Amino acid sequence: MTETATSDNDAHFTATDVQQFEADDVVAGSAIGKMLSALFLYTVLAMSFVAWWTFSSVSEERGLPVDASGHSGHSGH
Numbered sequence: 284m285t286e287t288a289t290s291d292n293d294a295h296f297t298a299t300d301v302q303q304f305e306a307d308d309v310v311a312g313s314a315i316g317k318m319l320s321a322l323f324l325y326t327v328l329a330m331s332f333v334a335w336w337t338f339s340s341v342s343e344e345r346g347l348p349v350d351a352s353g354h355s356g357h358s359g360h
Contacts, residue, residue, distance in 0.1 A: 296304075
């Protein structure tokens with residue numbers, strides 16, 4: 284069986300309701316975008332810190348001097 288649309292189904296929301304929904308969607312989309320950007324930045328900073336920490340730990344374990352910039356004095360040759 285197929286259902287036909289009636290005029291009662293078309294009037295669930297007024298034009299004002301639809302405009303408010305659209306405005307709420309813009310606010311929610313902006314908040315979600317800011318949250319995702321902050322989480323991405325946090326992830327990059329955390330990853331950078333852990334990479335530096337790992338490099339300095341491995342360098343110390345091998346007895347290689349590490350300068351203030353995090354580079355070891357070993358050239359790799």
